Amino acid sequence: MQTEREPTQEGVHNAANKIAAILPATPLLPVRINGISCRVKAENLQPIGAFKIRGGWHRLSDLDAEQRKRGVVAVSSGNHAQGVAWAARRLGIDATIVMPRNAPQVKLDATKALGANVVLYNRPGEDRDEVAAKIIAETDAVLVHAFADPWVIEGQGSAGIEITEQLGQEPTRIIACCGGGGLAAGLSLACPAAEIVPVEPVGWDMVGQALATGKIVQAGDDAPETICDALQPTATAPINLAVLQGRSNPGVSVTDEEVRIAQRFAFSHLQMVVEPGGAAALAAALAGKVSVDERTVIMITGGNADPQSFAQIIAPNC
Numbered sequence: 001m002q003t004e005r006e007p008t009q010e011g012v013h014n015a016a017n018k019i020a021a022i023l024p025a026t027p028l029l030p031v032r033i034n035g036i037s038c039r040v041k042a043e044n045l046q047p048i049g050a051f052k053i054r055g056g057w058h059r060l061s062d063l064d065a066e067q068r069k070r071g072v073v074a075v076s077s078g079n080h081a082q083g084v085a086w087a088a089r090r091l092g093i094d095a096t097i098v099m100p101r102n103a104p105q106v107k108l109d110a111t112k113a114l115g116a117n118v119v120l121y122n123r124p125g126e127d128r129d130e131v132a133a134k135i136i137a138e139t140d141a142v143l144v145h146a147f148a149d150p151w152v153i154e155g156q157g158s159a160g161i162e163i164t165e166q167l168g169q170e171p172t173r174i175i176a177c178c179g180g181g182g183l184a185a186g187l188s189l190a191c192p193a194a195e196i197v198p199v200e201p202v203g204w205d206m207v208g209q210a211l212a213t214g215k216i217v218q219a220g221d222d223a224p225e226t227i228c229d230a231l232q233p234t235a236t237a238p239i240n241l242a243v244l245q246g247r248s249n250p251g252v253s254v255t256d257e258e259v260r261i262a263q264r265f266a267f268s269h270l271q272m273v274v275e276p277g278g279a280a281a282l283a284a285a286l287a288g289k290v291s292v293d294e295r296t297v298i299m300i301t302g303g304n305a306d307p308q309s310f311a312q313i314i315a316p317n318c
Contacts, residue, residue: 007243011154012190015058016161022057023047026159028166028297029270033285038296039171040270041163044278044303048082048110050230051159051301052146055182056083058155059144060091068093071141075099075128077229078107079277079302080146085114096141098132104229104275104306147180148237157186160194163297170194172295177280178251180233181207181240183301188247196244198251199284201226201259207236211250216241227256227309230277230302252290258283260313266300267314275310278302 026046028039043051060072071094074084081097088095095116099108100123112118121131136143145152164170170193176184178198184207188196198207203224209217219234226232259276262283266274274282278301284290285298292298 005150007150007153007157007185007189007239009189009192011150012157012186013161015054015151015154016158018061019054019057019155019158023053025162025166028163031269031298033292033298034288036292037294038285038292038298039167040282040298040300041159042272043159043299043301044272044274048079048086049303050079050082050278051156051183051299052079052083053086054083054158055149055152055155056080056087056144058158059149059151060084060087060093062151063093063142067142071095071139072144073098073132073135073139073141074144074146075132076146077103077232078111078304079230081107081111081116081118082114082304084144085111085116089115096135096139098128098135100128104304106306107304110304147182147233148239150239153182153186153240153243154189155186156183157190159183159299160187160190164191167295167297169295171297172293173197173290174297174299175199175281175285175290176299177231177277177301178207179231179277181236181244183299184248185240185243188244192247196248197284197290198248199280199290200251200253201228201231201280202253202255204228204232205251205253206233207240207244208250208253210236210241211244211248214245227259228277228280230275231280252284254280254283254287254289258287262286263305263310263313272300273303273305273310274300275302275305
């Protein structure tokens with residue numbers, strides 16, 4: 001994995017400046033959770049429907065001319081794929097994205113529509129990193145890792161800079177949907193005084209277990225199915241763990257049903273379409289697994305929901 005340097009708070013501010021030059025800040029919306037007023041950061045309203053546009057833009061815009069000619073390779077179930085593809089198209093860089101065959105069709109279609117070359121693999125059954133490594137060996141393209149990349153971590157952390165500017169002060173707590181830990185790590189650099197709470201699906205709490213034990217933990221072969229397709233890395237990475245240790249608590253896990261409740265809440269109370277993985281942080285707050293106060297910010301990280309699945313979730317008596 002590419003760790004040419006360590007992510008820094010200065011890098012997060014640099015990323016925030018670059019992103020502010022091309023994208024408006026996503027809204028920080030008031031919401032009442034269990035009778036307490038707090039805020040949600042609506043990253044589902046980004047041009048690609050997810051916060052991943054931040055890391056994609058910061059990483060690709062920092063490539064030099066020679067690296068841009070070689071192109072980039074990314075591995076993703078959909079949102080990082082779109083973030084990289086969006087940045088690549090804007091910068092005129094060839095992008096190849098390794099995606100699981102069972103990724104939501106809406107994400108596969110959107111990535112292709114952005115001009116990326118999509119290479120499919122079987123999940124479970126094939127190692128996505130091995131597929132990507134083979135492509136890189138053949139093309140000498142630059143790997144843009146979904147979470148274990150210093151530029152990506154800094155880019156995701158730019159959301160924390162926006163939050164602080166919008167609140168007029170650092171939040172007391174940021175509840176963040178968590179896959180590999182890129183967003184949580186970036187937010188911890190952006191808002192060092194805030195409590196960072198990663199939220200993962202039950203059985204996929206690889207970041208939480210790593211923070212609890214101080215070492216990388218691999219998901220077992222018997223890891224349960226989850227509707228949160230965006231939150232299924234089999235392990236975090238050393239670069240993420242190094243940033244998060246001492247800055248984040250181990251976090252909490254949420255069930256599929258708690259996520260569905262959060263999706264319905266966002267639709268009825270915020271008039272928002274939120275994909276399962278993007279609703280995990282909201283699910284934790286609604287379930288009372290994380291306390292909130294008036295300076296708590298809940299990250300809504302993605303809105304790329306499969307239309308048919310989403311319709312079933314929000315249907316009456318579901």
